[in-house]
Amino acid sequence: MPDLISKIKKLLRLSGDALDDVVKMNVEAALDDIADQGVDIDTQDNLIVKAVELYCKWQMNHNGEADRFEKNYTTLRDTMSKQKVHRQVDGDA
Numbered sequence: 001m002p003d004l005i006s007k008i009k010k011l012l013r014l015s016g017d018a019l020d021d022v023v024k025m026n027v028e029a030a031l032d033d034i035a036d037q038g039v040d041i042d043t044q045d046n047l048i049v050k051a052v053e054l055y056c057k058w059q060m061n062h063n064g065e066a067d068r069f070e071k072n073y074t075t076l077r078d079t080m081s082k083q084k085v086h087r088q089v090d091g092d093a
Helices: 002-011 020-036 046-059 066-082
Strands: none
Touching (some): 020 046, 020 066
């Protein structure tokens, strides 16, 4: 997960470590939410990273556009939950 947190910090254009705890908490919450929809988060492919980025931007009200990021996040999360390639195999949850 440290690699994912580093990627998200870069995507959020954050430097330093002042907000590391907030970013980590949001990354974990995003992954939990995505997994709750039946998406296999172990792959952490580009779509998973994008969904986590959108979630963090929503939670941090990035550029004052929380509503836009929430809509984009939920749309991507829900789409991934319907795709076979992103579904958890029974027993993986």
